[in-house]
Every structure is written in C-alpha cells, then in structure tokens.
Amino acid sequence: MKLATGLWVWGSLLVAAGTVQPSASQSVCAGTENKLSSLSDLEQQYRALRKYYENCEVVMGNLEITSIEHNRDLSFLRSIREVTGYVLVALNQFRYLPLENLRIIRGTKLYEDRYALAIFLNYRKDGNFGLQELGLKNLTEILNGGVYVDQNKFLCYTDTIHWQDIVRNPWPSNLTLVSTNGSSGCGRCHKSCTGRCWGPTENHCQTLTRTVCAEQCDGRCYGPYVSDCCHRECAGGCSGPKDTDCFACMNFNDSGACVTQCPQTFVYNPTTFQLEHNFNAKYTYGAFCVKKCPHNFVVDSSSCVRACPSSKMEVEENGIKMCKPCTDICPKACDGIGTGSLMSAQTVDSSNIDKFVNCTKINGNLIFLVTGIHGDPYNAIEAIDPEKLNVFRTVREITGFLNIQSWPPNMTDFSVFSNLVTIGGRVLYRYVYVFKAAGLPDFRSSTMLIRDNRKAENCTAEGMVCNHLCSKDGCWGPGPDQCLSCRRFSRGRTCIESCNLYDGEFREFENGSICVECDPQCEKMEDGMLTCHGPGPDNCTKCSHFKDGPNCVEKCPDGLQGANSFIFKYADKDRECHPCHPNCTQGCIGSSIEDCIGLMDRYLVCLLPMFFLRGSTCEHWCMCVHATVNGE
Numbered sequence: 001m002k003l004a005t006g007l008w009v010w011g012s013l014l015v016a017a018g019t020v021q022p023s024a025s026q027s028v029c030a031g032t033e034n035k036l037s038s039l040s041d042l043e044q045q046y047r048a049l050r051k052y053y054e055n056c057e058v059v060m061g062n063l064e065i066t067s068i069e070h071n072r073d074l075s076f077l078r079s080i081r082e083v084t085g086y087v088l089v090a091l092n093q094f095r096y097l098p099l100e101n102l103r104i105i106r107g108t109k110l111y112e113d114r115y116a117l118a119i120f121l122n123y124r125k126d127g128n129f130g131l132q133e134l135g136l137k138n139l140t141e142i143l144n145g146g147v148y149v150d151q152n153k154f155l156c157y158t159d160t161i162h163w164q165d166i167v168r169n170p171w172p173s174n175l176t177l178v179s180t181n182g183s184s185g186c187g188r189c190h191k192s193c194t195g196r197c198w199g200p201t202e203n204h205c206q207t208l209t210r211t212v213c214a215e216q217c218d219g220r221c222y223g224p225y226v227s228d229c230c231h232r233e234c235a236g237g238c239s240g241p242k243d244t245d246c247f248a249c250m251n252f253n254d255s256g257a258c259v260t261q262c263p264q265t266f267v268y269n270p271t272t273f274q275l276e277h278n279f280n281a282k283y284t285y286g287a288f289c290v291k292k293c294p295h296n297f298v299v300d301s302s303s304c305v306r307a308c309p310s311s312k313m314e315v316e317e318n319g320i321k322m323c324k325p326c327t328d329i330c331p332k333a334c335d336g337i338g339t340g341s342l343m344s345a346q347t348v349d350s351s352n353i354d355k356f357v358n359c360t361k362i363n364g365n366l367i368f369l370v371t372g373i374h375g376d377p378y379n380a381i382e383a384i385d386p387e388k389l390n391v392f393r394t395v396r397e398i399t400g401f402l403n404i405q406s407w408p409p410n411m412t413d414f415s416v417f418s419n420l421v422t423i424g425g426r427v428l429y430r431y432v433y434v435f436k437a438a439g440l441p442d443f444r445s446s447t448m449l450i451r452d453n454r455k456a457e458n459c460t461a462e463g464m465v466c467n468h469l470c471s472k473d474g475c476w477g478p479g480p481d482q483c484l485s486c487r488r489f490s491r492g493r494t495c496i497e498s499c500n501l502y503d504g505e506f507r508e509f510e511n512g513s514i515c516v517e518c519d520p521q522c523e524k525m526e527d528g529m530l531t532c533h534g535p536g537p538d539n540c541t542k543c544s545h546f547k548d549g550p551n552c553v554e555k556c557p558d559g560l561q562g563a564n565s566f567i568f569k570y571a572d573k574d575r576e577c578h579p580c581h582p583n584c585t586q587g588c589i590g591s592s593i594e595d596c597i598g599l600m601d602r603y604l605v606c607l608l609p610m611f612f613l614r615g616s617t618c619e620h621w622c623m624c625v626h627a628t629v630n631g632e
C-alpha cells in the first residue's frame with residue numbers, strides 16, 4: 001500500500017461533489033475521487049466532508065474520509081446507507097467511525113484497483129488519538145473488491161469480524177488484509193455475540209447473513225433453514241423471502257422491490273408482434289429505477305448518465321434529453337483560423353492541426369499558407385505531415401472562407417474536403433477537380449474563383465478524369481467514392497453499376513438509385529428471386545430462421561417482457577411462432593398447458609424443509625405453497 005506522508009494542496013484536484021436531488025425519494029450525493037490528497041486547511045477539509053455528505057443516503061461514487069481531526073462531530077455520516085464505489089478512511093484521528101447505517105459497498109470503483117474498503121493510518125503519530133472502533137454495524141455486503149485494514153494503532157474488534165460473510169468475492173489473499181496492529185488493551189466481544197463484534201456491547205454483534213445459510217440458498221438468508229433464503233435479488237440480507245424484504249438490492253431498486261432490470265422502454269406486443277413503447281418504463285439511475293432522470297442527467301439507452309458517450313449526441317425529444325447515435329460522425333463545432341482559441345493563428349500548421357480532429361463545422365476560416373504547409377523555421381514550426389490533413393475529412397461546413405495558398409506537393413487532390421457542403425453559408429454545388437502544382441488563389445463564397453488551375457484538357461490527356469460511375473456533376477478525385485453524385489446507383493458513398501439484387505454476399509433492394517441492404521433476418525434467395533422488397537424484417541421474401549407474425553426473427557419470443565407478463569412462444573414445423581399457454585412461465589413445445597416447460601418462476605416452498613424442490617413441480621410426498629415472483 002502506498003502511503004502519502006505530507007498533506008497535499010488540494011485546490012483544483014478536488015472532484016466536485018455536492019448533493020444531487022434525484023426523482024427517487026433517496027437523497028443521493030456524488031462522492032469524491034481525491035485519494036489521500038487533502039486541503040491544507042483541516043478546518044476546510046472537515047467542512048467540505050460535511051457539506052458533501054450531510055443528509056446523503058446513497059453515495060454514487062467513493063466515500064473518502066481523510067485527514068479529519070480527533071474532536072470533529074461526524075454524526076452526519078449516519079445517514080449513509082449505500083456506497084457504489086469504495087470507502088476510504090485514512091490519516092484520521094477520530095475515535096469512532098459512525099457509518100452505522102452503511103449496508104452495502106458495491107465496489108464499482110476500487111481503491112488501488114483492489115479494495116472496496118480501505119482503513120489505514122488512523123492515528124496521530126505524536127499523541128494518543130486515533131480510531132478505536134468501527135461503527136459499521138449494518139455492513140453486510142461488499143459486492144466487489146476486498147478489504148484492507150492496517151496500521152490503526154488503537155483499533156479494536158476488527159479482527160473478530162467474519163469478513164468472508166461480508167465480502168462476496170472469493171477470498172484471495174491479495175485482496176484482503178485485516179490486522180489490528182498494535183493495541184494490546186482491546187476488550188472482548190459481549191458474550192451474546194459469539195465472538196464476532198464491531199464493539200464491546202451486545203448492540204455491536206456482527207449479524208451473519210451468508211455463511212450461516214442453508215446450502216440451497218443462492219445468496220443470503222435470514223435464518224438457518226431452507227425456507228429462510230432471501231430472494232435472489234437481495235444484497236446484504238433480508239427480513240423475509242420476498243423481493244420487497246431485502247436490506248439492499250443486488251441490481252436495481254424499483255420502488256422498494258429488488259429487480260434484475262428496470263421496466264424496459266420497449267415491451268413485446270403479442271397483437272402486433274412488435275416491440276412497443278412501454279409507458280411504464282423506467283430508467284436506471286445507479287441502483288435505482290426512476291421514472292425521470294434527475295436534472296443535469298441525460299438518458300442513454302435506458303440509463304441516466306451525466307454525458308453522452310463520444311459516439312452519440314444529445315438531443316431533446318418530447319422534453320427528454322437523450323443520447324442518440326450519430327449517423328456517421330457526431331457534430332462538433334471548432335474554432336477556425338482567426339477565431340477563439342486560434343485568434344492569433346495565421347494558417348493551419350503542425351502546432352494547431354490537432355485541434356481540428358472530429359470537427360464537422362469550422363466557425364471561421366481555414367487558411368493554408370506556405371508557412372503552415374512547409375513549416376516556419378523562424379517560429380520553430382515544423383512542416384505539416386501531409387497525412388494529418390486527413391483530419392479535414394469530417395468537415396461539412398466552414399462559416400468563413402477556405403483559402404488554400406499552399407498544399408503538400410505530393411498530395412495531388414483536395415479529397416480531404418470531399419465532405420465539405422457549405423462555405424460561408426453557401427451550399428457547394430459543382431466543383432471541378434482542381435489541381436495545381438504551385439500556389440493557389442483564394443476561393444471565397446461570395447466570389448467563387450477557380451482559376452490558374454491546370455487546363456481541363458491537360459488533365460484529361462493524362463487520364464485524370466472522374467470515374468465513369470460519377471455523374472456529370474464532377475468529382476474530387478479519382479475513384480468511384482469521390483463523385484459528387486452518381487450516374488447509376490450508390491451504396492453508401494460509393495457509386496456502383498447496380499445493386500446486389502440477385503447475387504452477392506449480402507442482398508439489397510433498390511430505393512430509387514440507392515441500394516439498401518436487406519434485413520439480416522431475410523433468407524438469401526437464389527434463382528432470380530429478390531431477397532427483400534424493403535428494409536426491415538417484415539419485407540423479406542423468406543425468413544432465414546423463424547417468423548413471428550409478419551416479422552422474420554432470430555428466435556421466437558422467449559421470455560420477452562410484455563406489458564403485464566413475460567411472453568413465450570414456440571415454433572411450429574413451418575418455423576412460425578405461436579404463443580404458449582398463458583400459464584406457462586418458462587416456455588413450451590406446443591400450445592396446450594401440457595406442453596409447458598417447468599414452472600421455474602414460481603417459488604416452491606415445501607412445508608417440510610427436507611423436501612425443498614427448485615425448478616420443478618412439487619412431487620406428491622411434499623406439500624407445496626405456490627407463489628409467483630410477481631406476488632400474484
């Protein structure tokens with residue numbers, strides 16, 4: 001374990017926290033990622049801690065308690081019930097850690113890539129202050145990561161704790177180290193605690209919820225019998241067998257019930273054979289299902305996130321901010337030469353070309369001078385690597401002008417601008433294939449000048465002509481992918497002679513002059529038959545796997561979420577899907593109730609614990625109580 005000796009100056013290192021009010025009735029806060037660094041002013045360090053966590057119940061991030069003096073009031077930490085990242089308690093001098101209601105540490109981030117709980121060096125080197133007792137009475141679950149407790153000179157009872165009951169990971173020695181290290185004056189656990197406790201009194205006994213369970217329990221239990229197993233979605237233990245009896249949720253908390261997934265955005269509609277929008281859908285927000293993402297969060301698929309991933313952009317639909325995949329490349333506006341961060345620049349050069357990566361719109365001008373292209377020794381600017389000019393391939397719009405006075409001699413075309421559609425507010429319509437060895441004139445939007453170029457007939461004489469698949473509109477360079485528009489058909493950006501209607505690896509249909517690929521679920525047809533008549537799985541001539549209503553599908557619905565239940569279907573001999581009997585809960589091989597496969601989603605609680613059966617119907621020698629998962 002690496003240890004910091006001094007106190008580092010915090011300042012901008014400090015990751016912003018503060019409470020976020022979510023739409024769930026939980027009070028959620030963001031946590032920090034400062035590791036051992038702290039503010040040099042310890043008064044401020046304490047106040048920051050208090051500000052972040054006062055009234056916070058769920059820390060969506062790491063809980064870091066470092067460099068707190070011995071006389072501070074930490075009772076505000078009692079509100080915390082869950083931490084999604086890690087808990088770090090280090091370099092403190094207080095006596096007691098009052099995280100009494102902390103039930104679960106999820107360990108989605110780990111300290112030093114290993115520890116979900118790290119408690120070390122909590123004493124004053126030159127004095128008698130230090131951590132004596134952990135108040136973690138309710139801590140019964142660490143979902144991921146290990147525990148590190150070391151060099152706490154005065155800490156007692158930690159070595160009596162049965163950590164394997166708490167930590168879910170198997171117990172590799174490199175994930176865990178717990179030593180009390182030092183203190184000889186520790187008392188013993190109260191006699192009612194059977195040797196395991198967090199502190200001296202009978203209120204401090206460790207509650208075991210895992211190592212004491214019957215073998216049949218998947219996870220945790222509230223008693224030693226088979227009938228005392230917690231629901232499999234519970235974390236940390238439970239007070240009864242239902243998904244609403246959990247102390248914490250393994251996956252998601254949907255209004256008090258622990259569930260594997262939140263109600264999905266789309267549910268299967270058996271009448272239309274399609275996934276349809278679910279008006280009861282919820283989004284995942286940390287370990288909660290919420291009807292609406294909190295302020296400042298956006299919806300990405302079905303989760304609330306702070307910002308969209310780089311391949312998506314934020315759009316607002318029906319008042320909801322969502323991340324949508326960008327077609328091609330995400331819009332990104334950048335400063336041009338003479339604007340904003342490039343205010344004082346004269347030309348694109350090797351020092352600033354990296355600023356144009358992924359730009360689709362240039363606010364201002366693009367200027368290429370000889371000092372940029374070939375370098376400027378007086379200002380210690382190197383020549384541009386011609387390869388780098390390819391960054392401009394993403395540019396669609398330049399709000400100012402494009403001025404090319406110099407260009408690398410061995411780059412024989414301007415194809416890096418082949419996506420440029422608009423300059424100075426004007427749509428480019430017709431460009432000819434320009435190529436000149438020496439300097440080039442300005443070409444501005446208001447007075448488009450294309451002159452002093454090589455004569456068209458000279459280019460033609462040398463075979464520098466547009467590809468025969470290009471229309472008369474011209475091209476940026478050789479090749480069928482550099483045309484402005486196509487003479488016959490196009491596939492993506494490339495001009496082609498014809499679509500793959502009857503042959504080829506993948507089959508297409510024609511929409512005007514555009515070749516569009518058939519749905520992957522369509523069976524590839526031979527003998528002059530079209531594979532599909534349109535996009536989508538309902539336009540196939542024949543299905544390659546199964547058919548559900550009008551749609552070709554990979555497999556028949558097999559536990560798809562419907563509006564009120566899960567939908568199961570079976571395939572008949574013609575590979576068409578038909579619904580199972582509504583009482584089937586696990587699929588079927590035919591339409592009658594006799595064809596159902598199992599009743600897996602029902603609890604079978606045998607009255608005699610010895611005859612507990614799971615995933616099968618009850619046999620005659622034991623009486624069973626049926627209860628469905630949904631509590632029907």
Ligand SMILES: *[C@@H]1O[C@H](CO)[C@@H](O)[C@H](O)[C@H]1NC(C)=O
Pocket residue numbers: 100101137138
């Ligand atoms: C701990 O969990 C129990 C439920 O098992 C709860 O009743 C209690 O209030 C929690 N907090 C403390 C400090 O014991």
Ligand SMILES: *[C@@H]1O[C@H](CO)[C@@H](O)[C@H](O)[C@H]1NC(C)=O
Pocket residue numbers: 113114172174175
């Ligand atoms: C712990 O040890 C196991 C095998 O002993 C190894 O695979 C794993 O990478 C180690 N983990 C860490 C965090 O060092």
Ligand SMILES: *[C@@H]1O[C@H](CO)[C@@H](O)[C@H](O)[C@H]1NC(C)=O
Pocket residue numbers: 150151179181
């Ligand atoms: C205990 O503390 C000493 C220094 O005081 C240290 O060398 C040692 O590694 C610590 N840990 C254990 C498990 O003894």
Ligand SMILES: *[C@@H]1O[C@H](CO)[C@@H](O)[C@H](O)[C@H]1NC(C)=O
Pocket residue numbers: 024025026246247248249253254255256257258
């Ligand atoms: C689920 O969330 C509700 C508040 O939305 C809370 O009262 C309840 O304790 C939570 N249940 C679990 C098991 O975490």
Ligand SMILES: *[C@@H]1O[C@H](CO)[C@@H](O)[C@H](O)[C@H]1NC(C)=O
Pocket residue numbers: 310311357358
């Ligand atoms: C450019 O876009 C690609 C793909 O979306 C992404 O992986 C990359 O990180 C982006 N680079 C910059 C500098 O934005």
Ligand SMILES: *[C@@H]1O[C@H](CO)[C@@H](O)[C@H](O)[C@H]1NC(C)=O
Pocket residue numbers: 386410411
């Ligand atoms: C152009 O020339 C430079 C060296 O001047 C070389 O590194 C680069 O690979 C050449 N590019 C092409 C497309 O030939």
Ligand SMILES: *[C@@H]1O[C@H](CO)[C@@H](O)[C@H](O)[C@H]1NC(C)=O
Pocket residue numbers: 454455458
């Ligand atoms: C174009 O070709 C003519 C002869 O066909 C020649 O005289 C002239 O120099 C050429 N111009 C360029 C710019 O190459």
Ligand SMILES: *[C@@H]1O[C@H](CO)[C@@H](O)[C@H](O)[C@H]1NC(C)=O
Pocket residue numbers: 511512516534535
């Ligand atoms: C054909 O293309 C047009 C315009 O691009 C589009 O609106 C239409 O939906 C397409 N039709 C099919 C069947 O893909």
Ligand SMILES: *[C@@H]1O[C@H](CO)[C@@H](O)[C@H](O)[C@H]1NC(C)=O
Pocket residue numbers: 533534535538539550
């Ligand atoms: C594709 O299928 C849809 C739905 O069945 C239908 O409305 C549409 O007309 C079909 N398109 C073509 C080009 O056949």
Ligand SMILES: *[C@@H]1O[C@H](CO)[C@@H](O)[C@H](O)[C@H]1NC(C)=O
Pocket residue numbers: 583593
């Ligand atoms: C299907 O289940 C319902 C409710 O559990 C029950 O009333 C009905 O008799 C069952 N149908 C058959 C055919 O078993």
